[in-house]
Amino acid sequence: MKILTGNDLRSGAVVWWNGSGWSLFVDDAVDAGDDSEEILAREEAARRVNVPYAIDASIDAGGHVRPAHIKDRVRALGPTVRRDLAVPTADKTGWDWVI
Amino acid sequence: MVESRDLGTSPDEVQFRFRDDEPVDHGTVTVDSCCDQTNATAVRIEPGDDARLLLPFLDRLALVEVNFPSFTDGRGYSAARILREAGYTGELRAVGDVLIDQLSHMLRCGFDSFAPDKRLDEGDAARAFATWDNVYQRAADTRRTIADKRHEA
Amino acid sequence: MYQYDSYDQAMVDARVEEFRDQARRRMEGRLTEDQFKPLRLMNGLYLQLHAYMLRVAIPYGTLNARQMEALADIAEKYDRGYGHFTTRQNIQYNWIRLEDAADALADLARHEMHAIQTSGNCIRNISADHFAGAAVDEVTDPRPYAELLRQWSSFHPEFTYLPRKFKFCVIASAKDRAAMRLHDIGIRIVQNAAGETGAQFYVGGGMGRTPMIAPLVRDFVPIDQLITYAEACLRVYNRYGRRDNKYKARIKILVHELGAAEYTRQVEEEFAHLLSVGVEPPREELARIAEYFAPPTFRHPSESWDLEQLQSKAAGDPSLRWDDGFGLWVRRNTHPHRAPGYVSAVISLKPVGGIPGDATADQMRIVARLAREYSFDELRVMHTQNLLLPHVRIADLPVIWAALDAAGLAAPNMDTIEDIIACPGLDYCSLANARSIPLAQRISERFAESGRTEVVGELKLKISGCINACGHHHAGHIGILGVDRKGTENYQLSLGGSEAEDVSLAKITGPGFDEDGVIAAVETVTDVYLDARTDGERFIDTYRRIGMEPFKEALYG
Ligand code: HEM
Ligand code: SF4
Numbered sequence: 001m002k003i004l005t006g007n008d009l010r011s012g013a014v015v016w017w018n019g020s021g022w023s024l025f026v027d028d029a030v031d032a033g034d035d036s037e038e039i040l041a042r043e044e045a046a047r048r049v050n051v052p053y054a055i056d057a058s059i060d061a062g063g064h065v066r067p068a069h070i071k072d073r074v075r076a077l078g079p080t081v082r083r084d085l086a087v088p089t090a091d092k093t094g095w096d097w098v099i
Numbered sequence: 100m101v102e103s104r105d106l107g108t109s110p111d112e113v114q115f116r117f118r119d120d121e122p123v124d125h126g127t128v129t130v131d132s133c134c135d136q137t138n139a140t141a142v143r144i145e146p147g148d149d150a151r152l153l154l155p156f157l158d159r160l161a162l163v164e165v166n167f168p169s170f171t172d173g174r175g176y177s178a179a180r181i182l183r184e185a186g187y188t189g190e191l192r193a194v195g196d197v198l199i200d201q202l203s204h205m206l207r208c209g210f211d212s213f214a215p216d217k218r219l220d221e222g223d224a225a226r227a228f229a230t231w232d233n234v235y236q237r238a239a240d241t242r243r244t245i246a247d248k249r250h251e252a
Numbered sequence: 253m254y255q256y257d258s259y260d261q262a263m264v265d266a267r268v269e270e271f272r273d274q275a276r277r278r279m280e281g282r283l284t285e286d287q288f289k290p291l292r293l294m295n296g297l298y299l300q301l302h303a304y305m306l307r308v309a310i311p312y313g314t315l316n317a318r319q320m321e322a323l324a325d326i327a328e329k330y331d332r333g334y335g336h337f338t339t340r341q342n343i344q345y346n347w348i349r350l351e352d353a354a355d356a357l358a359d360l361a362r363h364e365m366h367a368i369q370t371s372g373n374c375i376r377n378i379s380a381d382h383f384a385g386a387a388v389d390e391v392t393d394p395r396p397y398a399e400l401l402r403q404w405s406s407f408h409p410e411f412t413y414l415p416r417k418f419k420f421c422v423i424a425s426a427k428d429r430a431a432m433r434l435h436d437i438g439i440r441i442v443q444n445a446a447g448e449t450g451a452q453f454y455v456g457g458g459m460g461r462t463p464m465i466a467p468l469v470r471d472f473v474p475i476d477q478l479i480t481y482a483e484a485c486l487r488v489y490n491r492y493g494r495r496d497n498k499y500k501a502r503i504k505i506l507v508h509e510l511g512a513a514e515y516t517r518q519v520e521e522e523f524a525h526l527l528s529v530g531v532e533p534p535r536e537e538l539a540r541i542a543e544y545f546a547p548p549t550f551r552h553p554s555e556s557w558d559l560e561q562l563q564s565k566a567a568g569d570p571s572l573r574w575d576d577g578f579g580l581w582v583r584r585n586t587h588p589h590r591a592p593g594y595v596s597a598v599i600s601l602k603p604v605g606g607i608p609g610d611a612t613a614d615q616m617r618i619v620a621r622l623a624r625e626y627s628f629d630e631l632r633v634m635h636t637q638n639l640l641l642p643h644v645r646i647a648d649l650p651v652i653w654a655a656l657d658a659a660g661l662a663a664p665n666m667d668t669i670e671d672i673i674a675c676p677g678l679d680y681c682s683l684a685n686a687r688s689i690p691l692a693q694r695i696s697e698r699f700a701e702s703g704r705t706e707v708v709g710e711l712k713l714k715i716s717g718c719i720n721a722c723g724h725h726h727a728g729h730i731g732i733l734g735v736d737r738k739g740t741e742n743y744q745l746s747l748g749g750s751e752a753e754d755v756s757l758a759k760i761t762g763p764g765f766d767e768d769g770v771i772a773a774v775e776t777v778t779d780v781y782l783d784a785r786t787d788g789e790r791f792i793d794t795y796r797r798i799g800m801e802p803f804k805e806a807l808y809g
Contacts, residue, residue, distance in 0.1 A: 010279060011349045012303035047281040050299060070739060071678065075301050079679035081607055081689045085332055085347075099687075099741070146495075171290075171373070173413025177490050180410055184529045200291060207409035230270070233259050235403045236479075237531045238410065245259040245403070246537040 001031035003065065004039060005072065006052030014075045014087070015049060016065075022049055024087060026076035029057065029065045064091055073098045107143055107164055108194050108214040115202075115224065116212040118190055123162040133160075143194075150178035157187045165210070167195040176208045183209035183239035202227040209239030253316055253630060254399050254544045256364045263406065264361040267368055271295045272354035279350065294374070296367030297353055301682050306348040307370040308360060312380035312398040312422070313341035313633040315365075317624040320631055322363035324616035330356045335616070337601060337609045339431075339673055339724060340419070341379050341633040342370060346680055368406060373414045375405035375486075381423040381430045382634040385545060386642040388590045391443050394424040396542040397451070397478060400533065404479050411486050415493035416501035418486070419458075430635055431751035433457045433466045434727060436503045437485060442472065449475040455485055455515070456507030459721035463757050464504040467512040469519065477523075480532045484523035488515065547591075548628040548643060556593030556645040566650055578653050581664035586649070593646055597627075599639040599656060600663040600671065604700040605693050608674045609637035618659045626652055637673055638666070669704075669711040669778070670696040673724055677717030677734060678741070684717035686734025686741035691715055694771055708778050711791045712750070727751035729792045730777060731758040732770060743770035747777065747803055748795050759800060762808050773807055780806045 004017035015022035016029035017039060023029070032039055036054040043049050056068035067073050077094045078086040086094075107127025116122065127141040130148040133156060141162040144150055153160065163182060165175040179191055190212055193205050197215035202224060205213070233245050243251075256264075271291070278288040292298075296307040308323070315323075323343055327335045330352045331345040338344055348356060360366055370377055378398045385393040401420055405411070411418070421432045424441035432438035438454040450472040457466030473481040492510075494500045507515045557565070562582065563574070572578040586595040599619055601609050611619075619639055623631045626648045632640035644652060656662040665671045672695065675681065677688030692715055699705045714728030718735075725731030731746040742764040749758030765773050778791070780803050785794045795803070 007299060007303070010351045012299065012347075014302055044285075047279070051285055068739075070741070071301070071682070071684075074678055078302060079689075080687065081679050081693070149491075171413055172495055173373075173411070174491055174495075176410040176413070177487055184525070198287075201413075204407075204409040204412055230266070231407065232262065232266075234409075235263075235406050236408055237533075244533065246533040249257070249259070249540065250534050250536045 001057055001059070002033060002036050002054045003029040003057045003067070004032050004036060004043075004052055004054050005029070005067075005075070006043075006049040009047055009050050012050075016076075017043075017052070026065050026067065026087075027063075027091065060097070062091075062093060064093070066097060070099065107141055107162075108192065112194075112214045113192065113212050114215055114218055115228075116190075117206075118211050120190075122190065122212075127162065127164060144175070144178050146172050146174040148178070150181045151185075153182065154185050157182070157185060157189075160187070161189045162192060163187065163189065164192045164194050164214075167193060167197055167201075170196045170198050170201055176204065179205070179208040179210055180239045199223045199227045203230040207234065207238040207240050207242075253314060254311075254395075254541065260403075261361075261364070264364075264366045264368070267295070267366065268354060268357045268361050271357060275350060275354050290372060292353075293371040294369065295353075295357065296370035297348070297350075298371060299682070300346065301678075301680055303347045304350055304353065305680070306345045306353060306356060306367060307338075308343050308345070308365060308367045309370050309377040310341050310343060310365070310633050311402050312378055312384065312395045313382050313635070314380075314384075314395060315631050315633070316629045317620040317631065319363050319365055320616050320620035320623065322359060322365065324613040324620070326356050326359055327613040327616070329359070334610055334612045336607075336676065337611065337633050337637050337639070339635050339637060339722065340377060341382070341635060342377055343633070344676075346676075371417075372412075373416050373418075374412045375408060375414075375418045375420065378402050378405070378420045378422065379430055379435070379635060380421065381425065382632045382640055383429060383587060383596055383642065384424070384632075385547065386587075386589050386594075386596045387425060387427075387429075388588050389427055390423075390425040390590075392424050392441055392449065393542075393545050393547075394422040394439075394441050396538060396545050397439065397441055397475075398422040399541045399544075400479065400538055401482065404482070404533070411490060414486070414490055415495045416498070416503075418489075418503065420482075426753060428751070428753040428755070431724065431727060431755075433755045434459055434463070434724075434751055435466065437482065438466050439478075441475075444472055451475060451478050451481070453481060453485065455519075456504040456512070458502050458504045459724060459726050460502065461499060461719045461721075462502075462504065463721065463726040464508060465755050465757065466504070467507065469507075469512060469516045475538070476535055477527065477532060480526045481519075481523055483531050484519045484526050487522050487526075488518045492518075548630075550591040550594060550643070551645065553592040556647045558593065559595075559646060562646050562649060569650075572650055572653070577657070577662075577664075578650065581653055581662055582649060584664045584668070585662075585666045589643065591643070594643055595646055595649070597641045597644050597649065597652060598634070598666045599641065599661050600665055601638050601661075602665055602671050602696065603660055603663045604665075604670060605697045606660075607689050608672050608692050611639070615659055615661060618655060619661070622652055622655060636666075636671060638671070665696075665705065667710045667712065668706075669699050669708055669713055669774075672696060672713045672715060673728070674715040675717050675723035677715070677723075681717060683720060684734065685736040686717055686743065688715040688717040688723055688732075688734060691732060691743070691767065691770065694767075695774055698771060698775065704778065707782065709790060711778070713774070714749075724751060725749070726757050727755070728758055729790075729795070730774060732774075735764060737764065741767060743767065745770060745773050745777075745807070747800065748792065750792055754792075761800070761804055776806050777803050 018028040110122040133142040421435040454466035585598040627641040674692040678684035716723035746758035
C-alpha cells in the first residue's frame with residue numbers, strides 16, 4: 001500500500017497521514033492509494049506539513065504498518081542508537097524489523 | 100547577430116534605481132556583439148560571459164545588465180565588482196531571478212538598478228536594501244568597513 | 253579568546269531578527285519551502301530524518317566556559333538534553349523545533365555564538381588546529397588569522413552563492429592535526445628565513461565522492477596580503493567553478509581540471525589586480541584581533557610538576573589506578589604544551605560503546621567548570637569529535653581526571669582504534685545509506701574487551717554513512733563507507749588513508765560486507781598488521797610498507 005509521510009512544519013516531527021490528519025504514529029497510517037498526489041498537494045499548501053511524500057508500506061501479521069524502506073522505518077521509530085528517545089508508543093516489536 | 104529589443108529590459112521593467120541620469124532605452128547587445136561593434140552603449144552579461152572582455156569599451160557603455168537566470172548562480176556578483184573595479188560608472192542593472200534576500204549583497208557589489216522577473220514587495224525591499232548598518236569587507240560600494248571604523252583616529 | 257565588540261554583536265543580533273521574520277513568514281505560509289530552505293540553511297537549520305537540526309558554528313573550535321554552558325542550556329531548553337560535536341568543530345542539535353529556532357539563535361547570540369553560514373554554498377565555519385596557542389611546535393597561534401578570515405567571510409557580498417560549499421582550515425605547524433590539505437583552502441602560517449610571517453595556500457582538497465589532496469598553490473603570501481589572496485582564490489572559483497553538475501562543483505574539481513599550475517596562474521593574475529584595488533583590512537585589525545589571543549599568564553614551572561614527578565606522586569595513590577586508570581589516561585590523552593609544567597588534556601567523547609561526539613548537557617557543564625577552574629576558561633572542540641582543555645597544570649591532572657572519570661569522560665583512548673570518527677549516518681541523516689554509529693559502538697566494545705586497543709596502538713578508524721564522507725573515511729588508516737545494497741546496509745572497507753602531514757587517500761579493499769562482516773574484517777586487518785609489523789611501526793606504516801595484498805589475501809582469501 002501507499003502511505004504518506006512528512007515532517008510537521010512547526011515542530012519538525014515525523015508524521016503520517018491517517019485519513020483525516022497527521023499522526024505521530026506510523027500504525028495510524030492509512031492507504032492513500034490513488035488519492036496520494038491530491039492529498040499531498042493540498043496538505044503542503046495548507047502548511048501543516050513539510051515536503052510530504054508517498055512511500056510503499058505493508059501491514060504485518062501483528063497489524064503494524066511497516067514502511068518498505070529502511071530510512072522510513074528509522075523515521076517511524078527514532079534513532080536505533082537512542083531507543084530512549086523512540087516515538088513514545090512505537091510498538092516494542094518495531095526494533096526487530098527496523099533494520 | 101543578436102541585437103533585438105527583447106534582449107534587454109526596458110526602463111519600465113526596472114523596479115529600483117539609485118541613479119539620477121536618464122536610463123538608456125535602446126538596443127542591448129550580447130557581450131560578443133559588443134566587442135564586435137563600435138557603437139553599442141548597452142550590453143547584457145550572461146553568467147558564463149567574461150566581464151573583462153568589456154573593459155576596453157567601458158567609456159562608451161551606459162548600461163550593463165547582468166542576468167541572474169537563477170538566484171543560486173552567483174557569477175554575476177563577480178562580474179559586477181570587476182566592472183566597478185575597472186572604473187565603470189554607468190548603470191549596472193541586476194535582472195532575472197532577483198529576490199529580496201539578495202538585494203543588499205547586489206548593492207554592495209556595485210549594482211545600482213534592479214529589474215526582478217517578479218516584482219518585489221516594496222516594504223520588504225526597502226528593509227533589505229537597508230540591511231547591515233555596517234559591513235566587514237571592502238567591496239564595490241565605498242562604505243567604510245567595520246575594521247576601518249575600529250581603527251580610525 | 254576573541255570577544256565581540258559592539259559591531260560583531262550587532263551583526264549577529266541583526267541576523268537573528270532577520271531569521272525570526274523569515275521563520276514567521278514561513279509558518280504563516282508567505283514563503284514556500286523552496287523559498288525558505290536556502291534562508292534556513294544560511295542559518296544552520298536543516299531538516300533531517302526525525303526533525304529539524306541546528307548546526308552551530310564554533311569558530312576555530314575555541315570557546316569559553318560560559319559558552320559551553322550556554323550550549324548545555326540550549327540542549328536542555330530546546331533539544332533533548334544532548335548535542336553532537338562534529339569533525340568541523342561545530343555542534344549539532346538534532347531535535348530543534350522551527351518555532352523555537354529563532355529563540356535558540358537569540359540565546360546563542362547573547363553568548364557571542366551563531367549558526368551563520370554553517371550550511372549553504374558559502375564560506376563555512378573556519379577550522380583550525382585544536383592545539384592552537386598551546387602546541388610546542390607551532391610557529392604562532394593560527395587563530396587570529398582564522399578570526400580575520402571569519403570576519404572577512406561573514407556575509408561576503410560576492411561569495412554567498414558559490415558553486416558549492418567552501419571550507420577553510422588554518423594551522424601553523426609542520427604537523428597537521430586538522431586535515432588541512434583536505435579542505436577547499438588549507439592555510440599554513442609560516443615564517444620565512446627573514447623571520448617574516450606569511451601563509452602557504454593549499455587549494456582544492458576535499459573528501460566527498462571525489463577525494464583530493466590540495467596542491468600547494470603559493471608558498472608564501474605575505475601576511476598583510478592574506479585576505480587579498482583568499483579573495484583572489486575565491487573569485488577565480490566563483491567565476492569558473494562548475495555549476496552544471498552539483499557533484500563536480502567543488503573547487504577541487506576546478507583545480508584538478510585546470511591543473512594546479514593554470515589555476516595558480518589565474519589566481520596570481522587576480523591577486524595582482526586586487527592588490528591594486530585594495531581589499532585588505534587595515535594592518536591594525538590583525539594586531540587588534542591578536543591581542544585577544546595573547547597567551548595566558550602561565551605559572552612558574554616550580555609551581556607545577558613535570559610528568560615524572562606526577563608519576564612518582566600518583567603511582568602510590570590507589571584511588572588513581574595508575575596502571576589502567578589515571579596513568580593510562582595521562583599517557584594517551586595529554587599532549588605536550590609550550591609552557592613547562594603544563595599539558596593539553598583531551599576529553600574523550602568516545603566512551604567504549606558510546607556514540608562518538610555526543611555529550612549530554614550535564615557533561616558539557618562539567619567540562620565547562622573544569623575549563624574555568626583549571627584551563628584559563630578555555631575549551632576546544634577537536635576535529636576528532638573530542639573536547640580539549642588546552643592549558644592545564646600537570647599538578648592539577650589528578651583532580652581533573654577524577655572529575656572526568658566520574659562523568660564518564662575519561663576514556664583513555666586518544667588516537668586508538670576506540671577513538672573512532674563516525675558521522676550520524678542512518679540514525680539521524682536523511683542522506684545516509686547505512687548506519688555509522690552502531691558500527692563504532694561495536695568495534696570499540698570488541699577491541700576494549702579483548703584488550704587489543706593497547707596492543708594495536710595508534711590506529712585511526714573513520715566511518716561515513718554515505719559517499720559524502722562527513723566521517724572522513726577516505727582519510728582513515730582504516731575507513732568504512734556505508735552503501736546501499738538492494739535496500740540493506742552494506743559496508744566498504746578501505747585502508748591506508750591519513751589526514752595528517754603524511755596525508756594520503758585510502759584504497760578500497762574489495763567487495764563490501766554486512767555489519768557483522770565488516771567488524772570481523774576490521775579485526776582481520778589488525779591481525780595482519782600485528783603479524784607483519786616491525787618495531788615501532790604504526791598500522792599505517794606497516795600498510796605502506798607491505799601494501800594492500802596481504803590484507804586482501806586475509807580478507808578474501
Ligand atoms: C546530518 C547532517 C549532515 C548533512 C546533511 C551533511 C551533508 C554533507 C554533504 C552533502 C557533503 C558532501 C559535500 C560535497 O562533497 O560536495 C558533506 C561533506 C562533509 N561533511 Fe557533512 N553532513 C552532515 C553532517 C555532518 C557531520 C555531523 C559532520 C562531522 C562529523 C560533517 C562534516 C563533513 C565533512 C568533514 C565533509 C567532507 C569534507 C568536504 O569535502 O567538505 N557533516 N556533508
Ligand atoms: S556521510 Fe552521508 S550519512 Fe554521514 S552525515 Fe554525511 S551525508 Fe549523512
